[in-house]
Amino acid sequence: MTSFLRSDRSRAVALWLLLTAAMVLAMVVVGGATRLTDSGLSITEWKPVTGAIPPLSRADWQAEFARYQTIPQFQRVNPHMDLAAFKSIYWWEWSHRLLGRLLGVVFFIPFVWFAARREIPRRLLLRLALIFALGALQGVVGWWMVASGLSDRVSVAPERLMIHLGLAFALLAALFWTALDAWAGGARQTLPSPWGRRAVIFIGLIYLQILLGALVAGNDAGMVYNDWPLMNGALIPADYAGASLWATLAHSAGAVQLHHRLLAYGLFVYALCLGVGAWRSNYLAGDARSLALLASLAVVVQAGLGVATLMAVVPIGLGIAHQLMAALALCLAVAFAWRVRRV
Structure with a gap:
């Protein structure tokens, strides 16, 4: 034994x-x-x-x-x-x-x-x-x-x-998941369920948002279009389009900031739906519901922090806090996904 x-x-x-x-x-x-x-x-x-x-x-x-x-x-x-x-x-x-x-x-x-x-x-x-x-x-x-x-x-x-940055957050998620596995031991049973798929989608959306945030940082896009919810008074920034598709997706400050905003709105809605659905679910154990609520709350706080960071023109303190909250949201989403797969 x-x-x-x-x-x-x-x-x-x-x-x-x-x-x-x-x-x-x-x-x-x-x-x-x-x-x-x-x-x-x-x-x-x-x-x-x-x-x-x-x-x-x-x-x-x-x-x-x-x-x-x-x-x-x-x-x-x-x-x-x-x-x-x-x-x-x-x-x-x-x-x-x-x-x-x-x-x-x-x-x-x-x-x-x-x-x-x-x-x-x-x-x-x-x-x-x-x-x-x-x-x-x-x-x-x-x-x-x-x-x-x-x-x-x-x-x-x-x-x-x-x-x-994407590799760093992938390492963080992999280490955290593996630490949970080492602490708890092998699962007696893993459960395929709708919640498992929802949790994985949640992780994917958070991770994609982190990648888009890296493009914002790489283009210093947080230093421009510092009003919200519009961008210099417009829905779509005037300098959205670059010289090519890749220039638009990766090198246009207006485009990368708009994409980061749009995914943030989608992630915000998804997090709210996940949190409410988990709270009302009879399938999930109590600790799984708590993790879903905490992860959803982290995303909501992160959205507000992102708006504040942008409108303050990215001071160092807020910029670092924004990264830390992204890491917390990802780790909580990983913990939720890990938990819903185990009996």
Whole structure:
């Protein structure tokens, strides 16, 4: 019996995964601050190991600053920046990368230790290996994103930012779901039901909205059309159309903000319907109903926060709060989807 229990569940493993998920969330927050302070291009080289050591002397700082001065962002946007101002943006990007390195250590070393002790439920081993691979890919994608802003652009490509943020939230959701599995053990039975499909759709809508939000951030689209519910007094912004379909979908500030707004309205209605339906359902257990209500409430709060952030022209505090609430809404939706599949 002891052997079976050790192979089926481990609350120590669950706590480790929750800690890792919290670090992913911290990376999202620091990454958001890095984006809002235009700090993401301050480090122009990718050194996965030696890059963990920041400049330690004035000569080191001057060399780092000289590399930054060669890129378009300095030449077109910050030509009057001095070394002190450069240091302020450098530390944001360095902190973001350092968190990524620490995250890799916090995941990999306990993974090896738990695996050697056979404390990881067997059914989770492959999933955890895939999560580790996804985390490693995130590091590569992060540099790929930064590289897009080092030659011709003054900021990173919005679609690459979307992929980078999308991977981060996918990691967060996967870690949280797996932590729930490790804590509770294997389900005695999984239930196909309409609520399972509704919960998955809910997750999909929240995740798509996060991706659209990344395009808004990548195009600095929150800095324009700061009235609501209209956009500069119109239903459709005047600069909606780009030179091509892709330019419209990914690079038009007016278009990406409109799409983010429209999906927000749809998600808001879906969340209300889900919450009310769950509350009135006799099929769902009490804790599942509570999770549905909390997830729906998080979406409602997020909608109000989004409007406030836009109308205030995206101050750093509200911008970060908006990202945090998106993460909370996603995690609550994941918890609801996980719960409705189990007896």
